[in-house]
Amino acid sequence: MDFDLSKEQKLWQATVHAFAEKELRPRAHEIDLTGKFNWEATKKMGPLGLLGMMVPEEFGGSEMDTLDVAIAIEELGWGCGSTALAISAHNGLGCAPLANFGSEELKRQFLPKVVSGEGKLAALALTEPGGGSDLKGSIQTKAEKKGTDWVINGSKMWITNPGVGEFVITLVRTDPDSDTNAYSLILVPIDAKGLHVGPAEKKMGLNGSMTHALSYDNVTVPEGYLIGEEGHGLKYTLQTLDSGRVSIGALSIGLARAAHEVSMQYAKDRKMFGKTLADKQAIQWMIADAATEIKAARLMVYHAANLKDKGKPFTKEAAMAKLFASEMSERVCRNAIQILGGYGYSREYPVERFYRDTRLMTIGEGTSEIQRLVISRLEMAGK
Numbered sequence: 001m002d003f004d005l006s007k008e009q010k011l012w013q014a015t016v017h018a019f020a021e022k023e024l025r026p027r028a029h030e031i032d033l034t035g036k037f038n039w040e041a042t043k044k045m046g047p048l049g050l051l052g053m054m055v056p057e058e059f060g061g062s063e064m065d066t067l068d069v070a071i072a073i074e075e076l077g078w079g080c081g082s083t084a085l086a087i088s089a090h091n092g093l094g095c096a097p098l099a100n101f102g103s104e105e106l107k108r109q110f111l112p113k114v115v116s117g118e119g120k121l122a123a124l125a126l127t128e129p130g131g132g133s134d135l136k137g138s139i140q141t142k143a144e145k146k147g148t149d150w151v152i153n154g155s156k157m158w159i160t161n162p163g164v165g166e167f168v169i170t171l172v173r174t175d176p177d178s179d180t181n182a183y184s185l186i187l188v189p190i191d192a193k194g195l196h197v198g199p200a201e202k203k204m205g206l207n208g209s210m211t212h213a214l215s216y217d218n219v220t221v222p223e224g225y226l227i228g229e230e231g232h233g234l235k236y237t238l239q240t241l242d243s244g245r246v247s248i249g250a251l252s253i254g255l256a257r258a259a260h261e262v263s264m265q266y267a268k269d270r271k272m273f274g275k276t277l278a279d280k281q282a283i284q285w286m287i288a289d290a291a292t293e294i295k296a297a298r299l300m301v302y303h304a305a306n307l308k309d310k311g312k313p314f315t316k317e318a319a320m321a322k323l324f325a326s327e328m329s330e331r332v333c334r335n336a337i338q339i340l341g342g343y344g345y346s347r348e349y350p351v352e353r354f355y356r357d358t359r360l361m362t363i364g365e366g367t368s369e370i371q372r373l374v375i376s377r378l379e380m381a382g383k
């Protein structure tokens with residue numbers, strides 16, 4: 001936590017940390033077991049600015065730098081992986097494309113409610129049952145123009161937040177003939193007739209962040225619910241994912257830090273062969289590697305965030321930060337279980353939950369393989 005942050009950034013970090021410690025940590029175990037969303041804490045996030053971090057102030061948001069967003073998401077991830085994922089998806093996937101590309105009218109209609117904490121959350125539906133990595137090749141969901149409406153048919157898979165959502169921005173095919181400009185983003189209110197939200201999927205972790213299949217059965221929305229320009233959906237999506245990857249990197253660091261702290265405390269307390277575990281070199285090395293990798297990941301996340309804030313290209317750096325931070329977090333959480341031995345594997349300690357939660361980070365918002373693809377393409381193109 002000792003990166004050279006400004007006074008304001010440190011204050012923001014301390015504020016979100018205190019919030020996570022008070023509102024998220026104490027309930028993280030319970031919501032993992034029950035699969036209940038932490039609405040109580042989420043409602044309190046509105047006034048703190050945590051629900052509109054990428055939304056301009058004129059629409060009720062707190063419009064923060066990407067670095068401030070990363071700082072906040074790391075702290076939320078430290079407090080509770082489930083809630084942090086829902087809030088990261090709400091800000092970065094649900095609100096951001098509307099704030100960045102939507103019409104004034106649409107922003108005015110939908111953003112103030114979801115950023116205030118009085119409404120529900122926002123979601124982005126890209127992935128389909130046919131696959132998430134190859135978006136272009138797998139999007140079957142179609143929207144057809146009928147008079148002044150869009151009529152949407154199809155299905156989506158693995159979508160975060162619709163069960164606690166106000167609207168879901170949906171990637172659809174709007175031109176069956178074109179290859180390049182075939183896709184668009186359309187806002188669909190969750191209560192739209194014909195939109196069916198499936199039950200929360202049963203998952204390995206992140207149980208307090210609900211993930212749903214969606215089906216669209218002649219869902220009809222006004223033409224003004226199109227985000228930005230028709231045919232630009234894929235471009236908007238890729239830009240949205242670049243920023244989202246910075247957040248997933250930050251979330252991974254929060255989970256790794258939480259596991260690292262528990263494992264250090266345990267190593268100091270646990271006596272074995274006449275000394276504490278912390279005296280054993282094998283344990284010291286795991287602690288040293290964790291500390292080093294957490295710091296390296298944070299520098300990468302902050303660097304990608306900084307580039308974006310300066311208006312510079314950051315696609316490669318965001319992919320690198322996400323790749324490294326998510327794989328690092330898995331290693332750190334895995335070793336935390338190792339340090340705690342049998343207790344690490346039991347639910348008595350939270351490290352097994354951190355491990356289950358962080359496992360998603362190498363999959364969601366582009367798998368590790370896709371990050372490597374993005375990095376190698378840009379690297380070989382000299383970018």
Ligand SMILES: Cc1cc2nc3c(=O)[nH]c(=O)nc-3n(C[C@H](O)[C@H](O)[C@H](O)COP(=O)(O)OP(=O)(O)OC[C@H]3O[C@@H](n4cnc5c(N)ncnc54)[C@H](O)[C@@H]3O)c2cc1C
Binds near residue numbers: 159
């Ligand atoms: C908890 C959770 C929350 C999610 N939230 C959202 C959400 O809010 N919105 C949303 O749209 N989606 C969401 N997703 C979906 C997620 O983005 C996808 O799962 C992810 O993009 C991978 O897609 P897939 O599962 O279809 O795997 P596939 O694309 O089928 O990939 C399967 C495997 O093949 C590998 N692979 C694919 N292509 C290549 C290649 N070219 N080279 C090498 N390997 C390759 C992948 O890396 C992966 O290991 C969520 C998923 C989960 C589990």
